[in-house]
Amino acid sequence: MHGMDLSVTVLKHPLIEHKLSILRNRDTDNKLFRATLEELSYLLVYEITRDLALRPVQVETPLAPCPCQQLAEQVLLVPILRAGLGMVAGILNLIPSAKVGHIGVYRDETTLQPVEYYCKLPPDCEAMRTFVLDPMLATGGSLIHAIARLKQRGLHRIMVVSIIAAPEGLSALQTAHPDVKIFTAMLDERLNDDGYILPGLGDCGDRLFGTL
Numbered sequence: 148m149h150g151m152d153l154s155v156t157v158l159k160h161p162l163i164e165h166k167l168s169i170l171r172n173r174d175t176d177n178k179l180f181r182a183t184l185e186e187l188s189y190l191l192v193y194e195i196t197r198d199l200a201l202r203p204v205q206v207e208t209p210l211a212p213c214p215c216q217q218l219a220e221q222v223l224l225v226p227i228l229r230a231g232l233g234m235v236a237g238i239l240n241l242i243p244s245a246k247v248g249h250i251g252v253y254r255d256e257t258t259l260q261p262v263e264y265y266c267k268l269p270p271d272c273e274a275m276r277t278f279v280l281d282p283m284l285a286t287g288g289s290l291i292h293a294i295a296r297l298k299q300r301g302l303h304r305i306m307v308v309s310i311i312a313a314p315e316g317l318s319a320l321q322t323a324h325p326d327v328k329i330f331t332a333m334l335d336e337r338l339n340d341d342g343y344i345l346p347g348l349g350d351c352g353d354r355l356f357g358t359l
């Protein structure tokens with residue numbers, strides 16, 4: 148792991164670099180894109196869950212009793228629709244007990260402002276360890292809006308998991324939510340005039356769902 152400052156961590160790993168090269172490639176088809184995003188999400192979450200709380204349990208092996216440890220806290224995944232959906236399955240493979248809430252936000256194509264159209268969270272989720280999932284952190288508007296909505300609903304243990312971030316969006320997100328830790332696989336150069344990340348990977352939702 149490579150820390151940039153207290154709230155942003157760019158996760159460095161050869162497998163992450165390799166998979167990013169597949170995701171970025173314009174010739175990667177929808178099927179491989181989906182599989183690779185899933186694998187990358189799995190790798191990121193493996194890295195950032197090192198501090199999850201454990202509780203002692205006694206297990207009987209075929210040979211003897213054995214003191215073991217099991218997860219003691221409830222994890223909540225909140226993908227931002229649509230592209231965040233592509234991160235859920237990989238993480239659920241790793242943490243099958245995680246609950247999943249959904250928040251639907253799209254960027255208005257002209258203003259780039261976030262527009263919310265859906266929000267469904269599990270009951271009693273306020274104290275859960277919450278990972279907000281969005282592969283693309285561009286202007287930061289979508290994540291800033293989604294996190295504000297989650298805070299309004301009482302959630303307060305929030306972390307962001309993204310794949311590619313632009314410096315402009317990172318700094319906007321840090322300013323809006325300085326208490327939220329942000330994890331990303333890559334910090335790219337900048338946004339273009341249309342608010343797309345350069346070099347980026349194009350439109351993530353379209354590449355995931357074949358709506359290009």
Ligand code: PRP
Pocket residue numbers: 227228229230231252253254255259261281282283284285286287288289290316342350351352353
């Ligand atoms: C994309 C992406 C992020 C958002 C990032 O969503 O999935 O949610 O843009 O941009 P921002 O940081 O400037 O807000 P999009 O609006 O394309 O919706 P979609 O996922 O439904 O395609």
Ligand code: URA
Pocket residue numbers: 230283285342343344345347348349350351352
């Ligand atoms: N959303 C995307 O899918 N890609 C970008 O580069 C920016 C926002």
